[in-house]
Amino acid sequence: MPEFSFAATILPAVARFPKPDFTSGYQYPTIVHSVPWETFWSWVDIGLLVVMMSLMAWAVHRRRSRGVVVGVSIVSVLYFGFFRTGCVCSVGSIQNVVLALTDSGYRLPITVLLIFLLPLVFALFFGRVFCAGVCPMGALQELVNIRGWRLSRAVSWALGFIPWVYLAFAILYAATRSQFIICRFDPFVGIFRMGGDMGMIIFGVLLLILSVFVGRPFCRFLCPYGVLLGVVSRVARRKVEVTDSKCINCRLCHHACPVDAIRQPNEAKVAERRTTGARRVALYLLLLPLLTVGGGLLLRSQSDTLSMAHRDVWLYAQLTADEQPDVLTAEVEAFHEMGRSMDELEASVQEVKKSYRLWSALAGGLIGFVLGCKLIRLSLKRTRKTYEVDPSACVACGKCFNYCPLKKSTISNT
């Protein structure tokens, strides 16, 4: 898809400004494109990523310092955001990894693999320190977050399903070599680059305005990488804790958390009979394979429609449409000009559709499976005596540290 965006940007510019009609014998200079020093900067990215995540791990687990988190966030926004223009990021690297796994012709750069793996490795040891402020998108939302308006937890939990759907579609479109939708619909990259699709820039600005009042809406309800980090963080060696002293249940941290990651004490005094709950869990466990298969079949049945996201399928549809548009798209014009045959295109379309049938079934299956797991998780009762951090939801922003009345004693103890 990047080439589509490129064409869409360049073509109107060329139409606006054709080369001047010099008739004075002027010789156009040969255009020389210098090779960017990209490898160097990629390794600088990796180095900084490790340093910043280490710093975050230290700040969150040893110092319990919010100030370091803010400092690193500023650096991240400036470097990874505005200087490196938000690319390659760990969130988008999911697609590169999927593409490398499914397409033997695609060589995954080692730096991109590291950008994908390192935050997951850190999450395995220290929780979501990447989200804390190393990710420029999370950092930007964190820096503008002033107020802490709360959402109903029931709504948040339900909305937490969206990133999984997004992830499933990102995998589907990457595996079928159609589009990198995470990059295409990145709401902040337009801000970092000071340009791009106006719709996405407006969406990014609206998300930032929302972030002023509500903690990290993108991270919680959209980010597909966040859900992977959340899963890994559940089994993290060191989970984020507000204090290592005994919690006095003051409720201050619970209300301070911008992402609603602190679970309150729960004595499970429910009016529901124990057997009813158990039956429900059993039902959902039985439903899990059905939801997985059903989701797979459902999405597979729409694979032809979904495959329109692939450039060849889209092109073929344009070329074979009864009603031809008045203005030819750049892709259709390129097809005609390059003399590619329809047979060749048709063969490619058949191949793509075949691939879509497989991957849409898998993506649908993933969505169905996650839905089943979510329902099961929401049917389990847990007793808690004190306030606890949910490691999968906590983004390690450290806001709660300053609220904990036990903080000072904690530091002195360490």
Place this chain on the structure above:
Amino acid sequence: MKKGIYRNIALVTTAFAVAVITMMGVSWWQMRKATPLKTEVMETLRQLSDTNADNETLAEQVRELDLLSRKAYFTQESQLKKGGWILCAMAAVIAFSLRMYYKDTKQLPDKDLDPIDEWLTKSRARRYLGWGVGAIVAIGLIVVTMNGVKERKLAEVNRSTGQQVNKLADDSPESEPTTELSSDSLEGDRSTDQQAGRLADQQKSDSLEEKSDSLKVLAPPPLPKLTWNGFRGTGGTGRSAARGLPTSWNLGNGKNILWQTPVPRHGYNSPVIHGRNIFITGADSEKRELYCFDLWTGELLWTAAATGIAGSPTQMPDVSADTGLAASTVATNGKQVCAIFATGDILCTDMEGKRLWAKNLGVPDNHYGFASSPLMYGNTLIIQYDNNDASRLIALSASSGRELWSKSRKDKIAWSSPILAKVGSQQAVIVMGNPAVTAYKVSDGEELWRVECLSGEVGASPCTADGIIYAASEYATCVAIRAADGETLWEAGDCLPECSSPVATKDKLYVATSYGAVCAYDAATGEVVKQHELTTPFYSSPVIADGKVWIFSNSGKCYIFSAGKDFRLITSFDTGEQTFATPAFSDSMMVVRSDKSLYAIKKK
């Protein structure tokens, strides 16, 4: 006090940010579709500069204005970028000020939005999730089902319409088309358009009536009103008033294909349509035949063989493989249909295939094979018989075969076909040869004017529009000649055809070449205004119908261009069968002859 300062800074910065956003929005909106180099002043200066090529002052003015426009645009773009940075800085100031303002304001415990008991919250979340997913799936299924129902209904309508059309076709009595198009190029176009408009209105009302009275007795079958009486249509204009043609079809799955039928014998000639009849010829060493197919079903209605003709050679003349024995397209006037073969045999039948007369003009001395198509004007059949031994223009009576007149021509052998055009007030036949383009009076063959401008092997045919005759031939020239007096208006040599003949409108001349270039000339100046490099040879001639230019490449790829100002490629696709013939058009139908078959295209 300090907090108040931060609040005020935030407020003032926000106000400024809003102002900057507004200005940037307006600027972006202006720039969005700006074409600074296409201003009226610029265009005027350009035109003046073009017509005064030696005026360096004008050229300098164009350059200065060009530079100024570019500078203005890019300055605006740069300002927009700067505005973005200023906005970012403002956002940072606002965020910092607000952060400082709320620094000591703690997020204190408040009433919970959710029930205190987590179990109840989870139950709610389960419900929300169930509803949300259920709603999305339900909406998706409804949309999919509705689309399916819509498609099924459409298919049913198409099926029933097809059955009705077939029934009508079976029941319809043979009748002559109500009118024949005028052969005059400009007036012909006008009358054709008016006719097409009337047809469209008639069809519209017919269609409405059919819809409302679908169960009542069906109306009489509509016979096609448009005719295509010879090579590149009536009079050889290459234009048709056909409307509503599909821009894609597929011989594989039958999409928009009304029928397809094999052709008994090979031939490079193009189909001709009159009423419900399609005429083509085919020939091999054994037989030379004229075929008539049904326009609506593709059924072979009759075959007339060119046999038993006095003077016809027993041994076929040597012809090249890409010319063959049946390269000439037939001609008809609605009463007679006449075909000529590479043997020099002419065969004329009535519309039912009954032979009226046949004769041999003498075996042509032609190293590729005779390829010129005859032209019909009323009862006059005109044949450009340019060969190595002698070149003649012959006029025969279409009904009897009697020679009306014959003119000896000074020109060398050519494979071009004559067209009709008005020369002043007289109906003339325009002939391309080597080295001249010549106008002859149809009535007696008197030479009206002669312009010597061509050379080499002339294979393409002339065309005409708006009182101008255009002639183009590879390795020679492309020339525009005023029909009234034979004055050469312009000559160009940029884009020249070999076998494919050009087609013209009032504004443009369209040419397809054997080296793959398809060009649009400005009819007024002869300048190539647009060229498409399609890297595939064209022998078939471009034709204009339904506001589009239709061209088939030899490989069978159909290219459809807009016949408008920009001559842009609308679409192209492989038909799957090699095509050398030029398509023929009826009301909303196109008939194509490929190397394998004859097929009709109609929007389904």
